Amino acid sequence: MATIGKPIECKAAVAWGPNEHLKIETIQVAPPEDHEVRIKICYTAVCHTDAYTLSGQDPEGLFPVVLGHEGSGIVESIGKGVTDVAIGDHVIPLYVPQCRECKFCKSSKTNLCQKIRVSQGQGVMPNGTSRFTCNGKKLFHFMGCSTFSEYTVVADVSITKINKEAPLNKVCLLGCGVPTGYGAALNTAKVEKGSTCAVWGLGAVGLAVGWGCKAAGASKIIGIDINAKKFEIAKKFGFTDFVNPKDYEKPIQEVLIELTDGGLDFTFECIGNVATMRAALESCHKGWGVSTIVGVAGAGQEISTRPFQLVTGRTWKGTAFGGWKSRDSVPKLVDEYLTKKLLLDEFVSHNLSFNEINDAFHLMHTGESIRSVLTISEV
Ligand SMILES: NC(=O)c1ccc[n+]([C@@H]2O[C@H](COP(=O)([O-])OP(=O)(O)OC[C@H]3O[C@@H](n4cnc5c(N)ncnc54)[C@H](O)[C@@H]3O)[C@@H](O)[C@H]2O)c1
Numbered sequence: 001m002a003t004i005g006k007p008i009e010c011k012a013a014v015a016w017g018p019n020e021h022l023k024i025e026t027i028q029v030a031p032p033e034d035h036e037v038r039i040k041i042c043y044t045a046v047c048h049t050d051a052y053t054l055s056g057q058d059p060e061g062l063f064p065v066v067l068g069h070e071g072s073g074i075v076e077s078i079g080k081g082v083t084d085v086a087i088g089d090h091v092i093p094l095y096v097p098q099c100r101e102c103k104f105c106k107s108s109k110t111n112l113c114q115k116i117r118v119s120q121g122q123g124v125m126p127n128g129t130s131r132f133t134c135n136g137k138k139l140f141h142f143m144g145c146s147t148f149s150e151y152t153v154v155a156d157v158s159i160t161k162i163n164k165e166a167p168l169n170k171v172c173l174l175g176c177g178v179p180t181g182y183g184a185a186l187n188t189a190k191v192e193k194g195s196t197c198a199v200w201g202l203g204a205v206g207l208a209v210g211w212g213c214k215a216a217g218a219s220k221i222i223g224i225d226i227n228a229k230k231f232e233i234a235k236k237f238g239f240t241d242f243v244n245p246k247d248y249e250k251p252i253q254e255v256l257i258e259l260t261d262g263g264l265d266f267t268f269e270c271i272g273n274v275a276t277m278r279a280a281l282e283s284c285h286k287g288w289g290v291s292t293i294v295g296v297a298g299a300g301q302e303i304s305t306r307p308f309q310l311v312t313g314r315t316w317k318g319t320a321f322g323g324w325k326s327r328d329s330v331p332k333l334v335d336e337y338l339t340k341k342l343l344l345d346e347f348v349s350h351n352l353s354f355n356e357i358n359d360a361f362h363l364m365h366t367g368e369s370i371r372s373v374l375t376i377s378e379v
Pocket residue numbers: 047048049052176177180200201202203204205206224225226227230245270271272273276293294295296297319320321322364367369370
């Protein structure tokens with residue numbers, strides 16, 4: 001291929017500063033170095049975490065940056081030492097890598113590979129440099145993925161090859177929101193058959209939690225949102241009951257404890273709001289209720305509750321990427337989608353062009369979208 005070993009000039013949506021609209025720019029993407037892979041991105045969705053970092057609330061947020069971490073694409077070229085993917089493979093970039101060598105990868109207790117976590121948080125490749133420039137200025141990478149670009153470069157531990165039969169405009173969602181919610185229920189909380197569950201926030205992440213609770217055989221799955229338009233949509237994902245906190249004067253935990261004879265077996269916070277994190281914990285049943293934090297809270301925010309809540313048997317947990325060991329699990333989730341065990345199409349509320357990327361952020365902020373999928377390059 002003519003581009004191998006050479007920089008590629010292409011379009012990317014650049015975030016020049018916090019709260020600024022993304023700007024479609026011509027950028028240069030350097031060739032992959034050792035243990036790196038250059039990908040032609042075909043589709044990307046927008047996750048709330050992209051908006052969170054763009055808002056300036058992310059303590060690790062750096063600018064100028066190429067955001068995006070829910071994408072799919074095709075390998076354009078590989079650096080020395082790359083063995084697991086080849087040119088032409090269909091792939092999903094992974095913001096939680098899996099090196100299979102570090103202490104975290106070797107433990108069955110976590111999916112949080114730490115091999116490249118420091119450089120990833122610094123917005124650079126593992127060797128400390130960026131592959132992106134725009135008019136001679138360095139751009140930062142984001143979450144090891146940077147999918148808001150026609151081409152990106154990722155570490156070889158941050159990518160997985162998937163079945164070529166899978167539609168890339170749907171399986172891009174397996175880069176973040178859907179596995180996160182589905183795994184929060186199945187891997188982190190380990191929802192039990194017949195249990196009662198409640199989910200705060202019915203965006204893609206919360207809806208995927210509902211699907212995971214249903215898969216685990218929960219008997220009641222309550223969806224909680226201040227946007228009542230989400231309730232009808234949520235029925236498709238297994239939710240059985242709905243509560244809008246705006247309809248009540250008293251604290252929502254009191255409402256839920258009354259509705260569920262003492263509280264829920266499992267609760268999930270999928271908003272990123274420390275007040276709802278507290279409500280979710282305090283809505284758990286005394287003695288055994290488990291609350292899982294999925295939402296990402298802004299810089300400086302802290303959670304609180306009376307320690308008595310934990311003394312009396314409630315457990316507070318958290319999850320990143322739903323606890324999935326990424327390279328092992330994402331190809332299996334693709335197969336679950338292809339065999340119709342896992343929903344993906346139902347999460348796609350809008351299909352937009354790359355030029356409409358700022359509209360995708362607007363649709364998320366106004367609560368009109370579940371996931372907007374942007375076409376970056378035709379397959
Ligand atoms: N832990 C992880 O690995 C992980 C992965 C993906 C996303 N996230 C985080 O999960 C959260 C959800 O992401 P998303 O993409 O689904 O977001 P989203 O914006 O699509 O959905 C959020 C939902 O929360 C609702 N909401 C907002 N404030 C509320 C309140 N006070 N009470 C009840 N409902 C409220 C909104 O109406 C909306 O339906 C974000 O914080 C995101 O950063 C975490």
